[in-house]
Amino acid sequence: MPEIAPSILAADFANLQRDIEMLNKSEAAWIHVDIMDGMFVPNISFGLPVCSAANQHARKPLDVHLMIEQPDRYLAAFVKAGAALITVHYEACLHLHSTIQRIKELGVKAGVALNPHTPVELLKDILADLDLVLVMSVNPGFGGQKFIENTYKKVLRLDGMRKAQGLNFMIEVDGGVNLANTPKLVEAGVDLLVAGSSVFSSADPLATIRQLRQAAQV
Ligand SMILES: O=C(CO)[C@H](O)[C@H](O)COP(=O)(O)O
Numbered sequence: 576m577p578e579i580a581p582s583i584l585a586a587d588f589a590n591l592q593r594d595i596e597m598l599n600k601s602e603a604a605w606i607h608v609d610i611m612d613g614m615f616v617p618n619i620s621f622g623l624p625v626c627s628a629a630n631q632h633a634r635k636p637l638d639v640h641l642m643i644e645q646p647d648r649y650l651a652a653f654v655k656a657g658a659a660l661i662t663v664h665y666e667a668c669l670h671l672h673s674t675i676q677r678i679k680e681l682g683v684k685a686g687v688a689l690n691p692h693t694p695v696e697l698l699k700d701i702l703a704d705l706d707l708v709l710v711m712s713v714n715p716g717f718g719g720q721k722f723i724e725n726t727y728k729k730v731l732r733l734d735g736m737r738k739a740q741g742l743n744f745m746i747e748v749d750g751g752v753n754l755a756n757t758p759k760l761v762e763a764g765v766d767l768l769v770a771g772s773s774v775f776s777s778a779d780p781l782a783t784i785r786q787l788r789q790a791a792q793v
């Protein structure tokens with residue numbers, strides 16, 4: 576069943592505990608944590624202390640999306656800070672296979688994220704090692720951007736590769752996800768939908784998470 580991972584990038588940082596407690600009560604399956612270093616992406620979000628603080632209150636697993644250069648330097652620290660799943664960017668890893676093995680050795684799930692211009696076919700020889708592939712549906716770095724329509728085709732091709740290789744990694748989509756595009760994303764093969772602004776900018780975030788989950792039952 577497709578699941579929802581609200582992104583705390585769009586939460587009220589001055590009321591982070593309150594927002595995480597709202598997510599605990601919600602139908603969200605994961606809490607998505609966006610880490611940006613101002614180098615791999617042109618924005619700085621927050622780092623390890625905020626991830627740890629979120630983990631102290633979260634009763635859902637943390638899905639940590641590392642938008643940072645040379646992520647190997649911080650893998651162990653993010654596991655200590657509560658990550659249950661760590662996703663690194665294909666474009667940030669010179670030795671991706673080695674990075675994925677290190678994440679798994681640390682005892683958490685391993686994912687790879689692809690920027691909008693990066694073809695899914697480049698993952699062919701590493702798919703069997705992955706728990707998740709994150710298809711970026713905006714250019715990483717900022718919340719609240721417009722969904723890129725080519726994402727559907729990428730997800731369809733990735734789902735085709737998954738079936739052809741008999742694998743069961745999850746497909747996650749991140750950026751501009753809302754009630755309107757959720758059904759088509761699920762039909763294309765998405766298992767996990769990240770939603771930041773569509774949840775936290777809504778008048779009733781709990782209801783929006785429930786509606787996103789319903790929209791994903793196609
Ligand atoms: O990784 C991200 C940005 O780089 C965020 O997870 C993503 O943008 C979610 O926010 P929104 O739903 O507002 O687009």
Ligand SMILES: [Fe+2]
Pocket residue numbers: 582607608609640749769
């Ligand atoms: Fe993200």
